[in-house]
Amino acid sequence: MLVTKQPVLRRFWYALMPMSSLEDGPKPFTLLGENIVLWKKEDGTPAALRDRCCHRTAKLSKGFVEGDNIVCGYHGWTYDCSGACVKIPQNPGNAIPAGAKVPSFHCQEKYGYVWVALEDPLRPIPDFPEDGAPGYRRIFQFYEEWKTSPVRMMENSFDNAHFSFVHKANFGILDQPTPAPYTFTDTDYGFEAETMVPIRNPQAGHQITGTSDAITNRHLINRYYLPFCRRFGCMYPTSGIDHIIYNCATPIDDDHIILVQWLYRNDSEEAVSTQTLIDWDAAITAEDRGILEATDPDACIDTRRRIEFHMPSDKPGLMIRKQLLDLLTAHGEVEVFRT
Ligand code: FES
Ligand SMILES: [Fe+2]
Incomplete structure (x- = not known):
């Protein structure tokens, strides 16, 4: 598109x-x-x-x-x-x-x-409930230009199949490539997707996860906000720590986005410093950037590229595409491709 x-x-x-x-x-x-x-x-x-x-x-x-x-x-x-x-x-x-x-x-x-x-908005800026909630601190993480499209970024945000490969040097478990299934709930802004994901927990991540277990779980409650925002709602059940990231893939043009990312944590600066949290997530996000910038930004939201859909875990990607396509249809538009 x-x-x-x-x-x-x-x-x-x-x-x-x-x-x-x-x-x-x-x-x-x-x-x-x-x-x-x-x-x-x-x-x-x-x-x-x-x-x-x-x-x-x-x-x-x-x-x-x-x-x-x-x-x-x-x-x-x-x-x-x-x-x-x-x-x-x-x-x-x-x-x-x-x-x-x-x-x-x-x-x-x-x-x-x-x-x-740019024109009369169809809906307000999404409500992110952690902002200002007791016990949560907001941390600006980064703001950088990526050579990709916002559709690619949104697909990646819900794609748990990439953890074992893109993040294998970090939290991904290479020999467990079958992702845990999501449970979906429709919302008035998009959808919510919940799952429990086992992750590697290298020593460098112990402060972030709050546990020294070699393998720990992430309880994810992720949310998609039409068209290009997402919540990565990561909770560590062992420690009770919430690590909740919001991203906006703000479209500059057809091939570039500004990736805006900030974080909410329900712990203190004394427990984990702001800089540690920035550095940790920046390293992970750099892995995503490396692979996303190696894809074609002309992400297609119709069903022409069926080969991309032959992975059962790509259901959230399909849901994002369907919501975008429904949005275009409701406003009398058809998807415009690169020719
Ligand atoms: S005042 Fe002359 S170009 Fe703006
Ligand atoms: Fe990733």
Whole structure:
């Protein structure tokens, strides 16, 4: 699927970057092929416009913030958060032409990130219940560009068959390639998939898992949020530790995503340091990145590539594809492929 060619995808919220990125001025971002400038207003909330001045097309992200407004760095035309030009410094006292404006986008802060919807969103930003829950701490893990598609990333997020191979140097058990089956529940945002997965527990992971058993279990309650977010809800029954990751595979264009990842833990900094948790998950995710960037990003969501479906454990992948396909159909779209 070419995500930039599916208009309905413009009607969802995507996490673009940490709010802290806007502390030192406006920033550019490309979402579904649309160039955006983000900045922070005086009340601390973010704003988003097309990153193109209506005067002579300069990128507004090269400019600066003045109060609630953004100032083009070329000749100083100034825009408010609705995209209306409110000042032309070379022409003071005269009316601003009615056409002097740039498109604006829905923009808000949640979970410490700037979220944007390019067109009227079909549903709110998902509710992640661990955020602010007593006993849980939120840890920003990483934010990086991957050469893959968000569909590939979502497939991989629920694909327990890759553990034994991609993660064999880590927690995967190479000689146990048959994955434990999931139990599925439909939800109003996508679906939930629950399973119990045995994993290797090398010494380097003892702090994370909270146990020194050679083999331990992960009780997974994973969730898919249409179109490109997921919860990796990992609980270690032996220790009672929850290690709950949220990912947004935010589509830059048809071949690239920003992978946004943060974590909730129900333990303390004294028990396991933030840096240890970042380093541990970064090493695992680097293994996923290595293999995902070796795939064709043109992930097909219809049934043409039946060969991909001949693995019983790929049911969540099929469910993701079906939900995406149903979304397109409900909005009168057909899947657009690379030709
Ligand atoms: S191009 Fe932006 S003010 Fe001239
Ligand atoms: Fe993985």
